[in-house]
Amino acid sequence: MIRTLVIGFGNAYRRDDGVGYAVLNALRGRLGRPLLDADDDGYDDLGHPVDTLLLHQLVPELAANLAGYELVVFVDAHMGTIPEPIRQEELTACYRAATVSHQVHPCTLLAMAQELYGHSPRGILLSIRGHDFDFGEGLSPETQALVPEAVDRLLALAGSAG
Amino acid sequence: MGQKITIEPITRIEGHARVTINLDDAGKVEHAYFHVDQFRGFEKFCQGRMFFEMPAITPRICGICPVSHHLASAKACDMIAGVRPPRPAQLLRELMHMGQFIQSHSMHFFHLASPDLILGFDADPKIRNIVGIIEANPGLALKAVKLRKYGQEVIRTLSGRRIHPKFAVPGGVNKALTAQERDELLAPIDEMIGYMQEGLALAKQWLGANQELVQRFANFRTGYLGMVDADTGAVQLYDGPIRLIDRDGKRLEQFDGTRYLDYIREHVEDWSYLKFPYYKKLGWPDGVYRVAPLGRLNVADCISTPIANEEFEKFKAISKGPVEPTLYMHYARLIEDIYAAERARELLEDPDILSTEIINESTAITGEGVGVIEAPRGTLWHHYWTDENGQITQVNLIVATGNNNWAMCTAVDSVAKEFIDGKNLTEGMLNRVEAAIRAYDPCLSCSTHAIGQMPLVVEVRGSDGALVNRVQRG
Numbered sequence: 001m002i003r004t005l006v007i008g009f010g011n012a013y014r015r016d017d018g019v020g021y022a023v024l025n026a027l028r029g030r031l032g033r034p035l036l037d038a039d040d041d042g043y044d045d046l047g048h049p050v051d052t053l054l055l056h057q058l059v060p061e062l063a064a065n066l067a068g069y070e071l072v073v074f075v076d077a078h079m080g081t082i083p084e085p086i087r088q089e090e091l092t093a094c095y096r097a098a099t100v101s102h103q104v105h106p107c108t109l110l111a112m113a114q115e116l117y118g119h120s121p122r123g124i125l126l127s128i129r130g131h132d133f134d135f136g137e138g139l140s141p142e143t144q145a146l147v148p149e150a151v152d153r154l155l156a157l158a159g160s161a162g
Numbered sequence: 163m164g165q166k167i168t169i170e171p172i173t174r175i176e177g178h179a180r181v182t183i184n185l186d187d188a189g190k191v192e193h194a195y196f197h198v199d200q201f202r203g204f205e206k207f208c209q210g211r212m213f214f215e216m217p218a219i220t221p222r223i224c225g226i227c228p229v230s231h232h233l234a235s236a237k238a239c240d241m242i243a244g245v246r247p248p249r250p251a252q253l254l255r256e257l258m259h260m261g262q263f264i265q266s267h268s269m270h271f272f273h274l275a276s277p278d279l280i281l282g283f284d285a286d287p288k289i290r291n292i293v294g295i296i297e298a299n300p301g302l303a304l305k306a307v308k309l310r311k312y313g314q315e316v317i318r319t320l321s322g323r324r325i326h327p328k329f330a331v332p333g334g335v336n337k338a339l340t341a342q343e344r345d346e347l348l349a350p351i352d353e354m355i356g357y358m359q360e361g362l363a364l365a366k367q368w369l370g371a372n373q374e375l376v377q378r379f380a381n382f383r384t385g386y387l388g389m390v391d392a393d394t395g396a397v398q399l400y401d402g403p404i405r406l407i408d409r410d411g412k413r414l415e416q417f418d419g420t421r422y423l424d425y426i427r428e429h430v431e432d433w434s435y436l437k438f439p440y441y442k443k444l445g446w447p448d449g450v451y452r453v454a455p456l457g458r459l460n461v462a463d464c465i466s467t468p469i470a471n472e473e474f475e476k477f478k479a480i481s482k483g484p485v486e487p488t489l490y491m492h493y494a495r496l497i498e499d500i501y502a503a504e505r506a507r508e509l510l511e512d513p514d515i516l517s518t519e520i521i522n523e524s525t526a527i528t529g530e531g532v533g534v535i536e537a538p539r540g541t542l543w544h545h546y547w548t549d550e551n552g553q554i555t556q557v558n559l560i561v562a563t564g565n566n567n568w569a570m571c572t573a574v575d576s577v578a579k580e581f582i583d584g585k586n587l588t589e590g591m592l593n594r595v596e597a598a599i600r601a602y603d604p605c606l607s608c609s610t611h612a613i614g615q616m617p618l619v620v621e622v623r624g625s626d627g628a629l630v631n632r633v634q635r636g
Contacts, residue, residue, distance in 0.1 A: 013207070013222040020448075039218070039326040043318075056228070056326065060273060060292070061311040095293040102226045102269055108293065115296040116304055136208040 002070040004158045005063070005121075009055040010077055012038045016130030016143040019150075020075040023128065024052050026151045042155055050158045058104045067117035073157055074106040075145070075150065077130035084129070085146050088153060090124035126153060143157070181595060183578050189585035194578035196571045196599065197434045199475035205557040209603035213242050213531070213552045214332050220544065221326045225557075226605050228326055229317055230537035230562075233400070234544040236330030237533030241420065242548060245334040245446030245524035250517035256400040257509045258320045258329060259535070263399065263502035264354065265313025266538035267455075267495050270603050271361050272306030275492050278597050279368040284590035302364075305357040312354050316506065319343050334521030344510050351507045355469065356499060362473065362496040369493060378580055380488035380573035380598045383409040385441060385451035388458035389419070389536045393461030397474075397501060399536040405461040406451060408442055411483040414441065419534030422543055426560070438568045439560055453540030453565040454602060455494035460484040465497070473497045475489065488573050490602040527552045537562040539603045563604040573598040 005011060006027060008020030018038070025035045036042050042053045053065070058074075066072050078087060093114045096105035104112075106125055114120035128150050132140040139147075164237030183194040204223055211219060217235040233255055240247060247255070277290045280298060289297070296303040320337065321327035329335050369376055389398040393492030406415040406425070415423055428437035451457065459478075471495045474497055477485065485494070486608040509515055510552040533544040540562030547556040563570075577598040582591050 013204075013219075039323060039328060041323060046194060049555070056222075057226075059310070059314075060269065061307055061314065063307065064311075095288070095291040102266070104273075108291075111293045111294065112303075112307075115300065116307065117291060135203045 003066065003068070004050045004071045004073070005053065005069040006050065006073045006075060006154055006158075007053045007055060007058070008075040009058055011056060013135060013137060015132045015134055015136050015138065016140055017077050017133050018137075019077045019128045019130060019139060019143050019147070021054055021071070022053050022139055022144070022147050023075050023126075023150045023154070026147050027154050028052055030151055030155065055101075058106060058109055059102075060102070060104050060109070060112060063109050063112035063116055066113040066121055066123075067119045069121045071157065072110075072121045072123050073154060074125045075154070076125065076127050077133075078127035079130060079133075082127065082129070086129070086150055086153065087125075087127045089125040089127070091125055093120040124157060125158075126150060168576065171233045181574055181578075181599075183582060183584075183595075185582075185584035189583060191575075191579045191582050191584065192574040194582075194595070195349065195433055196304065196574040197436075197565075205559060208546075208557045209554055211550050211554045213239055213527075213546055213554055214633075216544075216546065216554065217330050217332075218326075218328050224605055227262060227537050227539070227562075229258055230535055230542055231544070232327050233259055233330055234533040234535040234537075234542050237401075238531035238534065238544045238546050239332035239533070241531030241533070242528055242546060242552070243531075244523040244526040244528045245333040245522045247334040248517075248519050248522055249474065250338075250514045251330075251522075252401070253509050253512055253515050254320060254335050254339060254520065255330050257506055257515070258317055258327065258536070260401050260502040260506040261313045261316025261320070262510065263313070263538050264499060264506070265310045266603075267499040267502065268306060268309035268358070268361075270538075271365070271492060271496055271499070272302065274600055274603070276302075276361075276394075278593070278600075279365065279492070283597060284588075284592050287589055287593070290593070298343070302360070309354055309357050312350055316347055319347060322468075323330070324414060331521065333524055336521070338518045338520050339515055341516055344515060347481065348507065348510045351503055351510075355503045358496060358499045358503060359469070362493070365492045365496055369489065376487050376489045379594070380576045380601070381486055382572055382576060383484075383486060384572075385409060385414065385444075385449065386457040386460040386484055386568060387441075387451040387453050387541060388461040389534070389541065390416070390462050391466065396466040397458050397462040397464075397498070399458075399498075399502070399505075401535075404541065407461050407484065408444075410483070411460070414443070417543075419543070420532035422532065422545075422560070428560070428564075434567070436564055436567050439565050440568070447568065450568040451565070452569045453562060454491065454538075455498050456488075456491045457483065457540065457565075458536060459494045459497065465501050467501055467508065470497055470501035470504055473500065487584065488569075488598060488601045491603075495603070498537065511539065537605075539563060539605055540565045563602075566602045566604065568603060570599055570602050573602070624630075 010017040010020045036104045059146030091107050092111035093110035096107040110120045110123045128146050131142045180197045184192045186192050220231040220235040223231050273292045281290045321329035385408050387406045389402045391398045403416050404419045426439050427442045430438050440446050465474045542562050543560040545558040581594045
């Protein structure tokens with residue numbers, strides 16, 4: 001069976017930026033797995049056909065994890081500059097600038113996995129439209145309403161991968 | 163016709179940065195501005211919380227230095243609870259802090275700074291990045307990943323989490339270290355120090371070979387501020403008084419960091435949300451200072467660990483007064499990286515590190531607490547006020563990036579004036595401006611990072627606002 005990793009990332013204290021967390025737990029619920037609290041990254045619960053990780057942001061050492069999978073789906077919020085409520089984008093393994101921050105772009109992680117560990121999985125960015133990025137917990141109703149469809153897409157991707 | 167160049171990494175305003183460069187009619191830089199948003203929203207967000215929740219909440223400010231916020235917050239909460247943690251808890255907190263320094267400093271040098279140094283400021287941006295470094299020197303890149311992973315492993319071992327630790331609590335910590343965990347953290351330290359020494363050698367070689375550029379690149383005078391050991395004047399990252407020196411290296415103050423309001427004031431400019439801290443007695447702008455590695459090494463008398471101290475002495479020999487050029491920040495950062503690893507070893511070899519006496523209980527509520535710590539990118543203050551029940555009524559944060567605000571603005575202005583030609587704008591010119599900011603390692607990740615943010619954009623606009631030139635990448 002082809003192994004899949006779903007990475008939800010964002011800041012759960014910035015409302016819709018935490019949609020990755022909401023989608024990840026909704027997915028875990030559909031898979032019959034216990035939910036993660038907002039501070040639990042999920043590293044202690046790897047080893048399933050569909051694994052999940054919850055992160056504040058993407059970091060370079062993730063490249064080693066990626067190399068062990070055939071499919072990696074990154075789940076994040078997107079802003080109004082992207083018209084679709086949910087966008088599914090095939091990623092290429094290449095460097096993408098993060099300017100002055102320690103953050104790493106998903107494409108960069110894929111490239112690092114290829115260069116450092118000899119294998120880059122298929123990468124997909126599943127992004128969900130956010131409406132409210134203010135300080136606070138909980139999603140806006142508009143973004144919350146997109147969570148079930150995002151989970152459906154993840155399950156379809158994982159199923160097709162499997 | 164005057165022109166304006168805007169370097170805007172992202173379109174969202176929260177916590178992000180933008181550079182605006184105004185050109186005169188001849189295409190020369192008149193002035194360049196570095197704008198950053200601030201954490202006031204987060205301060206408001208914390209009001210109404212119970213004080214003991216703060217060490218768990220505040221790491222959410224930042225995905226890069228959550229441990230620094232966690233520990234500064236815990237120190238503020240110790241003060242509110244009127245209790246000092248037992249020695250083993252202090253050692254364990256400091257050990258976690260060293261893990262944070264190792265992961266952050268290593269990440270910065272190998273992933274953010276080294277592409278400029280190894281591949282060149284003017285190299286094609288398609289290769290001037292970490293992936294290009296891997297292709298140019300795969301061994302070095304792998305070591306960089308191992309270094310960051312080791313730092314994260316220290317944090318994970320202590321708190322059970324790689325990010326957003328819930329380890330330090332008012333009066334101590336909530337988990338002791340086992341002998342097996344200690345041994346596993348001790349085993350790779352020599353290897354890690356070796357990697358850091360390779361990075362330091364690379365930085366020193368580059369700085370030596372590029373002295374003409376180093377002296378031209380954001381080289382300006384300021385005061386310096388950082389934490390020191392009260393007895394020896396050695397670099398301190400977790401606990402100690404704050405020392406402030408002037409532009410000539412003369413000591414101005416050495417004060418208890420909890421009394422920062424007696425010494426530090428914040429200036430406001432109408433073009434940036436981020437305030438500009440300065441030394442009150444010298445006033446604005448004479449009282450501006452720099453923090454972070456350059457600040458800490460410039461104020462200190464020595465480093466308490468042998469390898470880092472040997473490098474510290476060489477660093478200090480560069481100048482009779484403070485070491486000023488911005489690019490020396492990379493040199494200082496790697497010395498601190500080595501110190502963090504050596505200090506981690508000292509802490510792990512301390513017999514008290516395995517003690518289970520890790521908390522002093524308290525039911526007191528003093529109503530106010532200040533926690534100060536050296537975060538990787540500079541001095542960090544958390545200041546909380548509570549009501550009689552311990553509910554937060556007010557929060558004041560002075561974050562490390564804020565302390566370097568004036569320096570980053572000055573560095574951007576200086577580099578823009580030195581290297582930008584508005585009529586023949588190139589990516590390499592833009593990259594030098596970014597590199598000036600990068601050297602200070604500002605932390606802007608308090609914000610969101612939603613997809614759809616604009617890539618890095620440089621816009622040249624005429625005085626009438628019309629777009630004259632535009633450079634975009636990412």
